[in-house]
Amino acid sequence: MSNTELPKTVDPYRLAAQSVIVDGELPVHKMRRFYESILGAAEQESCQVRLSFYMDDMRRRLVSGELKTSVTLQCQRCLTPMTAELASSFTLGLVTTDEQAQNLPRELEPFLTDEFSADLWTLVEDELLLVLPPFPLHDRSECPAREQLEAFEPGETEPEPEEQQRENPFSVLANLKKKH
Numbered sequence: 001m002s003n004t005e006l007p008k009t010v011d012p013y014r015l016a017a018q019s020v021i022v023d024g025e026l027p028v029h030k031m032r033r034f035y036e037s038i039l040g041a042a043e044q045e046s047c048q049v050r051l052s053f054y055m056d057d058m059r060r061r062l063v064s065g066e067l068k069t070s071v072t073l074q075c076q077r078c079l080t081p082m083t084a085e086l087a088s089s090f091t092l093g094l095v096t097t098d099e100q101a102q103n104l105p106r107e108l109e110p111f112l113t114d115e116f117s118a119d120l121w122t123l124v125e126d127e128l129l130l131v132l133p134p135f136p137l138h139d140r141s142e143c144p145a146r147e148q149l150e151a152f153e154p155g156e157t158e159p160e161p162e163e164q165q166r167e168n169p170f171s172v173l174a175n176l177k178k179k180h
C-alpha cells in the first residue's frame, strides 16, 4: 500500500469501467465522527486503505475495500486505554439512486454516490464505524482489572471447568435417555 493520502473524491463510474485500484492512507484524526467515537490514536496514525473499483458479469459497478488501522479504545472492564487493531473488508454496489440501491442483490450493500463524484473519506469512515467494537475489552490476561474480577469468579480462571459446564447438559440428557 502506498503512503500517499487517499484522494477525498474520485469519479467512481469511470474507475469502475477501467478497473482501477485506489490505495492510500487516511489520517485517523481527519475522520471527525470516527475520531470522536474512540479514545484516541497515535498522532501519525492513518488508516491503510485499498479500494478496487470494477464491474461484474452483470455490468454492476462495485467497489471492494480493505481497511486497517490501530486506535486506542477504553476497556469496558478496567476503564483504562487499550490498543485495538481494526480491519474491515467489504464489497459495495455503486448506486446513484435509492431505486438502484433496492435493485441490488441482497448480499450487496449500496454505496450511494453521484455519478461523477464519490466521497471516499466518508466511505472509509462509515466502514470503520461499523467495525468499531461496541464493548471493547482487553485480552483477559492483559486486563489490569483481571485480579479483581477473578476474586468474584474463581471458577473461570482455568479454561477446563468452562468446557465441562458446556458438556454437562448433554451428558445429563444422555443419562436421561438411557434410563427411558
Ligand SMILES: [Zn+2]
Binding pocket: 075, 076, 077, 078, 079, 080, 137, 138, 142, 143, 144, 145
Ligand atoms: Zn481492561
